[in-house]
Amino acid sequence: MSKTSTDLVRRALNGPTMGTLWSALFHAAPELDPGTVQAALQAAVDEVDAQMSTWKPDSELMRLNAAPVGEWLAAPARLLEVLRIGLEIGRASGAAFDIGMGDAVAAWGFGCEAASPERIRAAMAAPRGPAQEAIELDGTTGRVRKRRPIALDLNGIAKGYGVDRLAETLGGFGVGSALVGIDGEMRALGLRSDREPWAIAVEAPDPMRRAPNSILTLQDAAVATSGDYRHWIEMQGRRLSHTMDPKRGAPLVTSPASVTVVARTCAEADAWATALMVLGLEAGAEMARHRGLDALFLMRDDDGAIQGAGVGHLFSEGPAAIASGRGIEAHGRR
Template identity: 75%
Template sequence: MSKMSTEMVRHALNGPTMGTRWSALFFAPNGFDPSPVHAALQASVDEVDDQMSTWKPDSDLMRLNAAPVGTQVMVPDRLREVLRLGLEIGRASGGAFDIGMGDAVTAWGFGPEAAAPEGISAAMAATRRPAHEVLGIDGDQVRKSSPIALDLNGIAKGYGVDRLAETLRDHGIAGALVGIDGEMRALGLRPDGKAWTIAVEAPDPDRRTPHSILALQDAAVATSGDYRHWVEVQGRRLSHTMDPKRGAPLIASPASVTVVARTCAEADAWATALMVLGPDAGAALARKRGLDALFLLRNDDRSTRGVGVGRLFPEESAAIASAEGR
């Protein structure tokens, strides 16, 4: 067999999704046509967006939101899978992760509409029950027992990353790195037998710089932070992450929380939950759940320190952590 026939060629594909872009990096034999793979990858994230977007009035999620309380609503498999996982992590986190915060997200201007003072007041005054107490899933049908506005922004991108990974596997690609807006998942190893390297970003709103490096094999990573998406109220930046107890953005939170998990949907949701809980309660729950998590905290002098939990993040001084076979 000639060298030419076994040479591995690098392919870096990308496309639009969920207001940002997806990416896929993999290697394939010389002569491999990436066009069908690119089309399949785009279709996979389009399906997630079509089902779970709050920016599309005709999405399956918005159809569920519009349904009257008590009505059984048939939803597609992928949306149902994400709803079920969201409720599971919501319950496990004591409501810190809550997919029922759509009214607050919209009111504070993190949805398709500008912030609205009346909506903010209503969201903060509302008597809330967490989504895992309100939403019931029976077969392929979902039912709301009381009014709730569902929002999947804390899990849908991670799930989209998982769909990218599954699509590559369906096309026979066993080693790859896929991502959406910083949420990443690694499949297998690089052709040289090394793990895929991913930077954990420093929580700096003005520039993108790495804080530390992860080496991932068959694992996913997601970060929730206060430094990329925010609103400014009376001169104070407020994170897009909502406090379910207040119906408002978090007032005091870590600068960021990074979680490594088996799937990106799980990492995405748990990063949000631990962000809400904060470094003390969040770290305690992460230890109890056996999660690998890194909390980055701001000191008074604006420097950053880390609190690590789990095998991958034993201490701040570890600049490189690996995640093989999570």
């Protein structure tokens, strides 16, 4: 049977960003040129990376890090938006999510340079305070300034924001059915062409292989996972995760193996997944309940087996669920 002009065509696009790949799977009218969409999606994530990367010395974020304390600096709107979201979640999480950990991230070797014992000692000895107390934003004039010395790092939110920009860009082309992602951080738009929700694997926290722990099905929602099993360094025979303890200026010593959060946007899911990792199972679950978050904590027992603990409607009845930014459609599907 030949296609008509009203048939939707499945498209699968991808490209490089932030040291990994972005992806977009969507259904669109046949006349929508995939090359044009590819270029627009690449431009969207390139803009995020150019503004928020700590790996690019000329990024807008690194320009802010280098600016003198007290000096107002003009900043692009998207960087200001991510700073605002990061500071808001920092306040809401009791500073468990802190975008002011750039010195510690770099010192421990999770940036573009190797770990440095001297910088590690300096990061752990440095006086710490919440980033929201150190950064002032002026949304009216599009400016930002530092009240005290601080090294900002947006790696716990920029990738999620990049996913949101992919979704927004597709929406600008009139695409209402899509699944977009960057390295496992995902956002679903609408339903698939068969009117079923989008299926996403929650990865098992295994550093040796990639395998699903469970399947999550989403509609108009985003999901992000923070874990200790992909980005880590080994120091003195001990494996240390990339997630920093804001109180110590050092990697978390004890934490869940991973935390998965479903939220309205991927930037929010990304930041909250990090915050709940920092808080740990007990305090993190309480925070998730208090904030109305849907979260899945995966914990290792003494034998290395994985145990799950869910918070919220999506994870309370089973390992898979349907989530919607407009409310829960159903849950507990397997």
